[in-house]
Structure formats: C-alpha cells, structure tokens
Amino acid sequence: MYRYIVRRLLWAIVMFIAVTMITYVIFYVIPADPAVLAAGRSARPADVIRVRHYLGLDHSVPYQYGLFLKRLVIDRNLGRSFVNRRPVNSMIGEAAPVTASLVIGGAILWMILATPIGVLSALRPRSLLDRMAMVFVLIGISMPVVWIGLVLQYSIGFKWGVLPNAGYCDVINPPPGADCGGPVDWFQHMILPWTTFAILFTAIYVRMIRSNVMDTLGEDYVRTARAKGAPEPRVMTKHVLRNAMLPVVTMLGMDIAIALGGAVFTEYIFGLPGLGRLAVQSLFNFDLPTIMGVVVFSTMCIIIFNLFVDILYAFIDPRIRLE
Amino acid sequence: MTNLAMVDAARASSGEALLDVRDLRTYFHTDDGVVGAVDGVSFTVQPGKTLGIVGESGCGKSVTNLTIMGLYPKTALVSGQALFRGEDLLKATPKRLREVRGAEIAMIFQDPMTSLNPVHRIGDQLVEAVVLHKDVTHSQARGRALEAMNEVGIPQAARRLDDYPHQFSGGMRQRVMIAMALINNPSVLIADEPTTALDVTTQAQILALMANLQQEYGTAIVMITHDLGVVAEIADDIVVMYAGRVVEYGGVDELFERPQHPYTWGLLGSLPRLGTEVERLEQIPGQPPSLLLPPWGCRFNTRCPYAFGRCRQQDPRLMPSGGSNEHLQACFLDEDTKAAEAAKTLAAAVA
Numbered sequence: 001m002y003r004y005i006v007r008r009l010l011w012a013i014v015m016f017i018a019v020t021m022i023t024y025v026i027f028y029v030i031p032a033d034p035a036v037l038a039a040g041r042s043a044r045p046a047d048v049i050r051v052r053h054y055l056g057l058d059h060s061v062p063y064q065y066g067l068f069l070k071r072l073v074i075d076r077n078l079g080r081s082f083v084n085r086r087p088v089n090s091m092i093g094e095a096a097p098v099t100a101s102l103v104i105g106g107a108i109l110w111m112i113l114a115t116p117i118g119v120l121s122a123l124r125p126r127s128l129l130d131r132m133a134m135v136f137v138l139i140g141i142s143m144p145v146v147w148i149g150l151v152l153q154y155s156i157g158f159k160w161g162v163l164p165n166a167g168y169c170d171v172i173n174p175p176p177g178a179d180c181g182g183p184v185d186w187f188q189h190m191i192l193p194w195t196t197f198a199i200l201f202t203a204i205y206v207r208m209i210r211s212n213v214m215d216t217l218g219e220d221y222v223r224t225a226r227a228k229g230a231p232e233p234r235v236m237t238k239h240v241l242r243n244a245m246l247p248v249v250t251m252l253g254m255d256i257a258i259a260l261g262g263a264v265f266t267e268y269i270f271g272l273p274g275l276g277r278l279a280v281q282s283l284f285n286f287d288l289p290t291i292m293g294v295v296v297f298s299t300m301c302i303i304i305f306n307l308f309v310d311i312l313y314a315f316i317d318p319r320i321r322l323e
Numbered sequence: 324m325t326n327l328a329m330v331d332a333a334r335a336s337s338g339e340a341l342l343d344v345r346d347l348r349t350y351f352h353t354d355d356g357v358v359g360a361v362d363g364v365s366f367t368v369q370p371g372k373t374l375g376i377v378g379e380s381g382c383g384k385s386v387t388n389l390t391i392m393g394l395y396p397k398t399a400l401v402s403g404q405a406l407f408r409g410e411d412l413l414k415a416t417p418k419r420l421r422e423v424r425g426a427e428i429a430m431i432f433q434d435p436m437t438s439l440n441p442v443h444r445i446g447d448q449l450v451e452a453v454v455l456h457k458d459v460t461h462s463q464a465r466g467r468a469l470e471a472m473n474e475v476g477i478p479q480a481a482r483r484l485d486d487y488p489h490q491f492s493g494g495m496r497q498r499v500m501i502a503m504a505l506i507n508n509p510s511v512l513i514a515d516e517p518t519t520a521l522d523v524t525t526q527a528q529i530l531a532l533m534a535n536l537q538q539e540y541g542t543a544i545v546m547i548t549h550d551l552g553v554v555a556e557i558a559d560d561i562v563v564m565y566a567g568r569v570v571e572y573g574g575v576d577e578l579f580e581r582p583q584h585p586y587t588w589g590l591l592g593s594l595p596r597l598g599t600e601v602e603r604l605e606q607i608p609g610q611p612p613s614l615l616l617p618p619w620g621c622r623f624n625t626r627c628p629y630a631f632g633r634c635r636q637q638d639p640r641l642m643p644s645g646g647s648n649e650h651l652q653a654c655f656l657d658e659d660t661k662a663a664e665a666a667k668t669l670a671a672a673v674a
Contacts, residue, residue, distance in 0.1 A: 220437040226394055227432075228452045228503070229425035238451075242442050318487040319441060 001314065008310045012303045019299045020072075024065050027288055037286050038082045068292075078293035083285045088293035091278060096297070098168055098274035102266060103259050105190055106197035107252070113202045118209025119241070122217065133206055140203025145262060149196040149269035157192055164189050166271040193270045197263065201255060208251065212244040219243070246317055253309030257302040340367035340406075341543050342391070342428075342511055347403035347413075349383075349390045358614045360386045362567035363403075365641075366560075368511060371541040375554030375575070377590065378564035379611050384547045387564075388513045392430060393420040407511070426456040429504035433516040435496035439488035445472075445499055446484030452503050471502035475532060494525035498532065505536060512537075513545045518553060530557055551590050555579060563587050566612050566622040569641060573650035580669075583644045583652035583661055585627045588668040605671075621655070629656055629664070 027034075035052035036043070043051070052058050056067055071077050078088035121130040157165025167180070169189050174181025180189070216222065217240055225239045264276030271277075275294055282290035314320045349361040361383040368374050376384045389395050391405045391412055405412040407428065412420065424430075432438045440448060449468035453459060459467070465484070472480035475498040488496060497517060504512055514533065518526035534557050537544055548554060554561055554575065561578050563571040563586065571584040582588055592605035609626040612618050618625045624634040639653040654661070 220432060220434055221440040223394060224430075224432065224438045224500075224503075225440070225451075227392065227424055227430040229421045229423070229455050230451065231421060238443075239440050243440070246442075317442060318444075319489050 004314055004320070005311060008307055012307050015303050016299065019303075020069065020296055021065065023292060023295045023299075024068060025061070027292060030288075032286055034082075034288050037288065072296065078296065079289040081282070081287050081290050083282070083287045083290075088289050091290060092275070092293055092297050095273060095275045095278045095294075097171075098272050099260070099263055099267070099276065101171070101186070101190055102193055102197060102263050102272060102274060103256060105194045106201070106259065107256055109194050110198040110201040110205055111252070113198065114205030114209055117202075118206045119213050119236075121206070121210045122213035123236075125214065130210075133210070137203045137207050140199050140206075143199065145196060145200055145265050146269065148199055149193075149266055152192050152196055153269060163191050165192070166269075168270075168272045168274075189270075193266050193272060196269070197259070197266045200262075201259065204255075205248070205251075209244070209248060212247060213240060216240045216244040242316075246313070249309060249313055249316065253306050256305055260298055260302065339370075341370045341408065342368035342545075343404070343406040344387070344391065345404040345406070347387060347390060347405060348401065349386050349395060350400040351396070352398055352400070353615070356615050357400075359567050359617070360614060361390060362614075362617075364562075364564070364567070364569055365403075366562045366569065366572060368543050368545055369559070370510065370543055371537070372559040373537065373544040373546055373557050375558030375561045376545065376547045376564060377549065377551055377554055377561060379549060381611055381614075382564045383567040383614075384564050385515050388430070388515060388545060388547060392424055392428065392513070393417070394424075422456070425452055425504075425509070426507045427509050428511040428513060429507070429509040430513045430515065431497070431500045431504045431517050434520045435493050435500055436520065438500055439496055441488055444485050444487055445491070449484075449499070449503055449506060452506050456507050467506060468502075471506045472499070474505070474536070475499070475502040477502070493521055494528065497521060497525075497529055501529070501532065501536070505540070505542065508540055509542060511543045511545065513547070515547045516549070517546075519548070519550070526553075533557065551594055563590070566617055567614055568622060569651075569653070570623065571650075571652045572641065573644070573652075577647075577650045581644070581650070581662075582665050582668065583650070584623075584654045585629050585656070585664070586623050588664060589626075591668055592671060621653070629660070631655075 033048075035048050035055060035057050038055060039048045039051040056064055059067070071079070076089070078092070080087055081091065117129075117133050117136075121127075121133045124130055153165045156162050167189055169180040169182070169185035170178065171181075171183055171186040222235060222239050225235045230239075260275075263274060264280060266272070267274040267276040268280060275298060279291060279294040281287075282294070344367070345365050347361055347364045348359065351358045351360055364383070364387050366374060366376075376387070378384050386395065390399070390401055393412065393415070395401065401413055403413065407423065412423065415423070439445070446465060446468055449471060450461065450464040453464040453467050454461070457464070468484060469480055472484065477483060477495060477498055483491075488499075491499065501517075512533075517533070518529050521529060530553065533544065536542065544557070546554060546558060558575050561571075561573065561575055562569055563578075563584065565586050571578065571582070571587050578587070579591075582591060586607070589605070589607035593607065607626055608628075612622060612625060618635075620636050621627070621630070621634040621639050624630040627634065633655050637655070639655050641651040641653045644650040644652045645658065656664075
C-alpha cells in the first residue's frame with residue numbers, strides 16, 4: 001500500500017515537471033517577444049532591453065526555467081500580469097473558486113443523474129426507460145455545449161426569467177459593492193451553468209454505467225451470489241454495483257480534468273469569472289505570466305486530483321492495494 | 324411405452340428420489356429463432372448418490388441445472404417438472420427458490436477464478452452464504468465459515484478468512500467454492516465442471532475432497548462434466564446428453580461395461596489411456612448440430628458412423644436396454660450389432 005502511494009507521488013512530481021517544462025518551452029516559441037509585451041506600448045528600445053534584463057530573459061532558456069521553477073516552488077509566486085500588473089497569484093485565487101463551483105457542482109450533478117439512469121437501463125434493457133435514456137445519450141453527446149448554454153440562457157434565463165441568465169455570486173464573502181451574494185444567490189446563478197456543463201457528461205456516464213452494469217451482471221460471481229440464495233437487491237448492491245463502479249471512478253478522475261478544459265465555454269457564456277475566462281482573456285492580451293499561471297495551477301489541480309483518485313481506487317479495489 | 328413412462332419405471336425400481344427431473348425443456352428465443360437448449364430431459368438423483376451428466380460443450384448439461392435452480396434468463400421458456408422432495412421447483416415462488424438455493428441445493432461452477440467476487444474478503448463471502456439462510460450472529464457465522472474452510476483443507480484457515488480471492492490459487496479458490504456450497508449442509512450439490520479449469524493433480528485432489536465430504540455428510544452430487552474419466556471415478560449413475568437430449572442413462576458399471584449408444588462409444592473411444600500404443604485418439608467426427616435446426620430423426624445421425632435409413636426419419640425414444648429398466652438408451656441399432664460394436668470399443672479403449 002505504502003509503496004503504491006509513494007510510486008504514485010513520484011509519478012505526480014514527474015508529471016508536474018514535464019507539464020511545466022512543455023508549457024515553458026511553448027511560452028518561448030510563440031513569435032512574440034515577452035520583453036516587448038511586458039514593457040508596454042510606448043516603450044523605447046532601451047526600455048525593452050532593461051525589461052528583458054529585469055525579467056531574466058537575457059539568460060539561456062534552461063536557466064530561466066530553473067528560475068521559474070525556483071520562484072514557483074520556493075516563493076510560490078507566479079509573477080505579475082503584463083497587462084494590469086496585478087500578482088497572478090491573487091488573480092487565480094479569485095478565479096479558482098468559481099471554476100471549482102462549476103466543475104465540482106457539475107460533476108456531482110452528472111453523477112446524481114447518470115447513476116440511477118444507467119443502472120435502471122442496464123436492469124431493463126430494451127424497456128421504455130432504456131430507450132428514452134439511449135435517445136437522451138445520443139442527443140446529449142451530439143449537442144455542442146455552447147449551443148446548449150445559449151439555448152438555456154435564452155429560454156429559461158431571458159425569455160421566461162425563471163433563473164438569472166448570467167453572472168456569479170460569491171457563496172461566502174461577497175466583495176464590497178457586489179450586487180448579490182450568499183448561498184441562495186450562488187446556487188441560483190449556478191443552476192444553468194451546471195446543467196449546461198453536465199449534459200454531455202451525463203450522457204457519456206449513462207452509457208458507461210449502463211454497459212458496466214450489464215457486463216457485471218453477466219459475471220460468474222453474480223451467478224454465485226444468486227446460487228447462494230441472495231435476493232436481487234442484495235445481489236445488485238453488494239455484488240454488481242461495487243464492481244461496476246470501479247472503472248467509473250477512474251474515468252471520473254480523468255474526466256474532471258477534461259471538464260476543467262470544457263469549463264471555458266460555460267464560463268464564457270454565463271459570464272462566470274473563472275479560470276477558463278481568465279485564460280481566454282489573457283490569451284487575447286498575450287498576458288504570458290497569467291497564461292502560465294493558469295496552466296500551472298490547472299496542471300497541479302489535475303495531478304493532485306488524479307493522485308487522490310488513484311489512492312481512492314486502491315481503497316476500493318483490493319487487487320490494486322496489495323500488488 | 325413413452326419416454327416419460329420409461330423413466331418412471333426406472334424410478335420405481337430405484338426407490339425414493341431426492342431430485343426428480345421430468346421432461347424438462349428450456350427454450351430460448353434468439354434473433355434467429357427458437358433454440359431448444361434442453362429438450363425433454365429426465366433423470367433422478369438419489370440421496371447421498373452421485374449422478375454424472377456427460378456431454379460435449381453446448382449439449383445442454385449446464386442449462387439443465389441452471390433451469391432447476393431458477394437461474395435461467397427471464398426470456399427462456401421452461402416446461403416440465405423438477406421435483407425436489409416432491410416440490411416442483413419450476414413452479415416455486417422466487418422467495419421459495421431463494422430459500423432452496425444455497426441451503427438445500429448448492430452449486431459450484433467451472434471457473435473458480437471468476438466465481439468469487441474480487442472485491443470482498445473470502446470470509447465475508449462465506450459468512451454471507453450462512454446469514455442468508457440462518458438466523459445467527461455475525462461471529463457465529465464466521466465460526467461456521469472457519470469450520471468450512473478447515474473441512475475443505477485450506478491451510479491456515481483462520482488467517483486466510485481475511486484474504487481476497489486474488490490471493491488464492493485456482494485449486495484453493497475451488498476449495499473455497501466447495502466450502503461455500505457445503506456451509507449450510509445442503510442435500511444436493513450441483514457441480515458444473517468443477518475440475519475443468521484446474522490442472523490434473525489439483526483435479527484429483529478436488530474430486531477426492533468432494534468424495535470425502537459426500538461420505539461424511541451424505542450429500543447427493545450432480546456432477547456435470549465432459550470428462551468420462553471424472554464420472555467413472557465418482558458417479559453412481561450416468562446421464563449421457565447430446566444436443567439437448569438424453570441419449571443414454573444407466574448405472575456407472577453397466578454403462579461402462581455395456582455402452583449402448585454410438586455417441587457413448589465415441590466418448591469412450593476418445594478417452595486417453597496410459598500404457599496404450601495408440602498414436603492418436605479416436606474422435607467423434609464433425610461438430611455438434613445447431614439447436615436452431617436440429618437434424619431430422621436421431622440428432623446424432625449426422626455424425627454417427629452406424630446411421631441407417633430409420634435414424635434419419637424417426638426420432639429414437641429412450642428405451643430399456645435388454646429389458647432392463649436400469650439402463651435406458653435411445654438408439655435404433657439392433658442388440659447384436661450394439662453388443663459387438665460396444666465390445667470392440669471397449670477392447671480398443673482398454674487395450
């Protein structure tokens with residue numbers, strides 16, 4: 001068990017170095033001189049040279065990467081934005097809770113929807129419910145997220161006015177001057193983004209859970225449980241679901257990482273000031289430190305999340321634990 | 324006399340049956356049509372005795388027993404009777420069937436590697452089998468699980484209760500399956516190819532273990548296998564199945580001394596023997612027929628070297644062999660030919 005965790009931890013560190021290195025290299029092959037960008041629009045050549053020296057851009061790339069890594073690991077500092085000179089740390093600090101609300105809430109929503117639908121379809125294949133679920137899966141997978149978001153926003157948010165159509169409210173401490181705040185406002189503002197975000201993944205997970213449960217129902221140990229005289233509900237909960245959900249846990253770990261990328265669209269449509277929107281804005285402005293900051297932060301989140309899922313997996317699957 | 328009456332006569336001569344299967348049929352609807360996986364199978368199981376059911380893959384021997392246990396898919400069409408102590412299991416409620424399963428009739432399966440749930444501890448899986456049927460505390464059930472593990476010869480049983488299936492070898496897992504099946508002292512144990520997935524030395528150990536436990540507890544065993552060598556060792560009676568039907572049925576000595584059906588000869592001829600100088604084993608030519616559209620007449624006629632006109636027109640019924648109700652067979656060949664050919668087969672097999 002310990003060896004497994006240590007191995008996973010070492011892997012996480014390797015992953016982190018690989019991803020930051022690749023991002024750093026990309027940062028430098030972009031055909032735009034960071035020093036020119038950082039120096040501002042009315043800078044003279046001498047200013048650019050000074051800025052280049054100040055940012056350490058006159059050193060070799062490996063040296064600069066070392067410097068970046070040192071600043072990141074030891075000072076936990078991602079630098080300042082080229083555009084508004086604010087520390088990238090605090091910009092990410094503001095954006096991360098928004099994205100976390102969206103992704104975690106969305107993941108909870110899609111699991112709550114997909115698990116019962118997937119299990120019931122597997123138990124009654126070809127039934128009306130199963131067929132309806134499969135039609136939903138097809139539609140859910142085919143509809144672009146952006147389109148779903150716009151339709152929901154227009155119909156429910158704008159036309160019928162049932163829910164707020166855009167914006168974000170802080171759940172605990174609204175900043176002074178904010179026009180909304182608190183858990184109720186937060187929840188109401190998140191319903192449409194969560195729905196938009198969860199439809200695609202609900203569709204994928206319904207299909208995955210359905211096929212996993214069907215496969216598991218055909219396993220020999222399920223027949224053994226029935227031959228023991230176990231009633232069906234017990235067979236389902238103790239023998240089928242536990243095994244059928246094992247691969248789902250792994251997929252969930254990976255999909256939340258993918259979802260973090262998908263959050264960009266949803267955040268943009270619903271005007272949520274999250275990491276996705278921050279990344280897109282800083283890309284438009286060539287705000288390289290902010291882009292780097294978002295990439296590094298998201299990478300760390302994904303790595304930590306996957307580490308967590310790996311360890312969780314070891315707890316629920318004894319075959320991994322004791323390898 | 325009809326098929327059924329024949330079996331009734333055989334039954335009358337052999338006393339009270341524990342499990343009495345009459346004209347069992349299990350049909351499956353498939354996209355291509357109806358498949359008669361089991362098509363009129365009858366046999367009896369006597370208390371404390373072993374019945375061997377022999378046949379090729381796909382002849383319906385497993386489906387027969389899954390049907391008796393009510394473990395067939397809901398889409399299957401089932402008819403006939405499966406009387407357990409006089410009670411028809413095919414008509415029993417799901418609740419009653421669950422009471423019987425695991426408590427009075429238990430099963431073990433072919434592949435011990437996949438028959439145990441990989442995410443639960445062995446001890447918990449054994450305990451589950453106890454608490455489903457007996458009103459006992461968890462620690463009492465655990466005590467019973469430990470006893471059962473010891474009975475089937477698992478070393479360091481107390482420690483191994485907390486292990487997971489993947490920490491056991493194939494032979495040990497099959498011992499666990501046997502422990503689980505016998506934990507409630509059932510009166511019938513259905514063993515569906517219990518040794519097929521095991522290596523030969525382990526096979527012998529598992530067969531010996533089953534024979535010992537049978538002696539000790541008087542459990543009747545239904546041994547499903549494709550291996551005549553296995554049934555020769557432990558069975559009292561043998562049912563030979565082909566394409567969903569019984570082609571020969573009799574006591575083990577009788578059947579091995581006077582086999583009456585060409586299919587049985589084929590099975591006997593394909594048994595490997597030590598010390599013979601045969602260069603290659605005899606095999607039954609061809610493939611088992613499709614059960615979607617079984618051959619007209621005798622179902623074995625397409626592969627039978629002795630088949631003649633009548634075999635392709637008429638369906639042979641199970642008939643007493645040589646007037647003995649203890650030995651039934653379904654073949655049109657005349658007695659003399661059979662005696663001669665059986666003697667030849669045996670001579671070749673024993674030589």
